[in-house]
Amino acid sequence: MIYQKKKQGYFIVLEGIDGAGSTTQANLLERYFINKQKKAIVSPEPSSGKIGKLLREFLAHQNNFINQDLFDQQMAYLFAADRHYHLYNNIDGVQKLIQENTHVITTRYYFSSLAYNAKTEKDFQFVSLLNRDFPPPDLLIYLDIPVDIALNRISNRAILEIYETKEKLTRVKENFERILSQYEYPYVKIDATKMKEVIHKEIVNSLERVR
Secondary structure, eight states: OOOOOOSSOEEEEOOOTTTHHHHHHHHHHHHHHHHTOOOEEEOSOOOHHHHHHHHHHHSSSOSSSSSHHHHHHHHHHHHHHHHHHHHHTOOOOOOOHHHTTTTEEEOHHHHHHHSSOOOHHHHHHHHHHTTTTTTSEEEEEEEOOHHHHHHOOOOOOOOOOOSHHHHHHHHHHHHHHHHHHHOOOOOOETTTSSSHHHHHHHHHGGGOOOO
């Protein structure tokens, strides 16, 4: 059962390391809402805006920076700028859509910036500062999966992004665990090794946390 807490749509974020299945689950959740005669849209990050398109190019190829720390810093800046556009643009921004009673399902949000672009405590504080004014989602869904299984799932992709290595995903997974341990808003952690239909059912059940 979904509890209607307000006369607007929900902002739901799906997170997890690469290969966790967030895109699959976002699409299933969108279909679930639409079947319930609710307006819904999957709106991933990076966004479809100009900065988002630039980010996708950078993720496929590490341009300009040999130094990984400088590259991560650049990514953090760009993601924050793209996130601001994603939330507040007046065409298909998250805030506009939820005010029109559309449920917005996002794969990736500021949790990913913290997880992917921070290696040290200094990095973590830097990325936190860039994202401190962005609103928390109504519900965070974290899809938990072992790194080895995730790597096996993505091994057949035509192009692997720069973060899709065992070393990097291990650090990212550790960062996600840290984020969840400190997170104060509604969230659910789901075993992403299960069948996609089982995961979807657990996600639907978790919507009770949206009040």
